[in-house]
Amino acid sequence: MSPDQFAVYPSLAGMPVVISGGASGIGEGIVRHFAVQGSKVGFVDIAAEAGRRLEAELREKGQNVTFTPCDITDTAAYQAAIAGFEAVNGPALALLNNAAYDQRHTWDEVTPEFWDGSIAVNLKHAFFAAKAVAPGMIAAGRGAIVNFGSISWMMMAPNLTTYTASKAAMHGMSRSLAKELGRHGIRVNTLVPGWIMTERQLAHWVGDEENKLIDASQALKGRLYPADIARMAMFLVADDSKMISGQDFVVDGGWVHG
Numbered sequence: 001m002s003p004d005q006f007a008v009y010p011s012l013a014g015m016p017v018v019i020s021g022g023a024s025g026i027g028e029g030i031v032r033h034f035a036v037q038g039s040k041v042g043f044v045d046i047a048a049e050a051g052r053r054l055e056a057e058l059r060e061k062g063q064n065v066t067f068t069p070c071d072i073t074d075t076a077a078y079q080a081a082i083a084g085f086e087a088v089n090g091p092a093l094a095l096l097n098n099a100a101y102d103q104r105h106t107w108d109e110v111t112p113e114f115w116d117g118s119i120a121v122n123l124k125h126a127f128f129a130a131k132a133v134a135p136g137m138i139a140a141g142r143g144a145i146v147n148f149g150s151i152s153w154m155m156m157a158p159n160l161t162t163y164t165a166s167k168a169a170m171h172g173m174s175r176s177l178a179k180e181l182g183r184h185g186i187r188v189n190t191l192v193p194g195w196i197m198t199e200r201q202l203a204h205w206v207g208d209e210e211n212k213l214i215d216a217s218q219a220l221k222g223r224l225y226p227a228d229i230a231r232m233a234m235f236l237v238a239d240d241s242k243m244i245s246g247q248d249f250v251v252d253g254g255w256v257h258g
Contacts, residue, residue: 006033006231011239013038016089018082018133020044020072020125021099023051025198026148029226030096030233035063037234042085042092044070044078045099064089072099072125073117082132091136094237095145097126100167102152104159115162122166123173130177134186142185144237147174149192149248154256155217171248178246187245189236194252197223219254 017034021027022043034041035058045051048069055067066088068081086092101121105114130145137143149171153164171190178188195214214223232251235241250256 006227007234009037009234009238009240012234012237014040015094015237016040016042016085016092017094017096017237018042018044018085018092018129019096019098020078020129022067023047023054025200026193026196026226026229027098028054029230030098031065032058033227033230033234034237035061035065038064039094040064040066040089042066042068042082042089044068044072044081046071072129073120075125075128078125078129079132082129086136091140092133093137093140093143095129095133095143096233096237097129097145097147097170099125100148100150100163102150102160102163105162106159107161110162118162119166122163123169126170127173130188134181134184137181137186138184140185143181143187144241145174145177145181145186145188146233146236147188147190149190151192151194151250151252151256154192174248175246182245187236187241189241189245190248191229191232191236192248192250192252193229194218194224194250194255196229197225214253217255218252222253224251224253 017039019027019030022031023045031041031043051067051069055065058065066085068084070078070081072078126147147170150167152160153168174188174190181188228251232249
């Protein structure tokens with residue numbers, strides 16, 4: 001199903017939105033869905049070629065999309081990219097901290113350098129992106145920040161310790177920011193995807209045994225795709241959810257108890 005077959009949110013039209021990791025996977029789905037809504041989308045990704053290709057495709061359709069290649073672990077570069085989007089689209093009223101990297105590893109392989117790198121790509125960037133957009137949201141008296149968690153730590157997934165540590169921390173960060181920024185009309189929530197069938201997951205991690213696990217674990221039949229996450233992301237940004245903050249929203253086909 002294409003993005004234009006889903007609900008229309010009038011409050012998203014013309015809204016400046018910043019999305020990290022938007023060139024592929026879940027992030028690409030989010031970019032496409034917000035673009036269809038008429039949002040002014042600025043997105044970053046380390047995959048420059050894929051990002052430029054998506055930007056060109058959506059601009060060809062008349063959609064307002066701007067891509068900036070960026071390594072989100074470079075805090076100064078990422079904040080500069082956000083400032084660049086603000087110069088083009090106006091201050092962001094929505095931030096979707098989607099970018100992450102779920103590299104498999106065993107506990108005894110983790111070095112201090114690996115730990116710091118994993119925290120940087122899976123957690124740190126989200127805080128400093130929020131810090132970058134918060135002043136504009138405060139000035140506007142409204143805004144929405146969506147941090148991305150994962151069911152991986154809830155289901156005790158092995159070989160992902162630094163990733164699950166980062167994703168569990170997202171929940172705590174969201175709660176604290178929701179309290180601090182709420183008095184300015186800024187909402188902060190955590191969107192928690194289940195096992196999403198992205199190209200990367202299908203190529204590297206989803207085989208016969210994994211499909212058996214999914215079938216046995218999800219309450220709902222079928223598979224989850226980026227569009228399923230994008231639809232929840234739009235709801236959490238739109239005015240339809242204007243009194244929801246500090247909450248976790250699990251979209252996993254009924255696997256874990258959020």
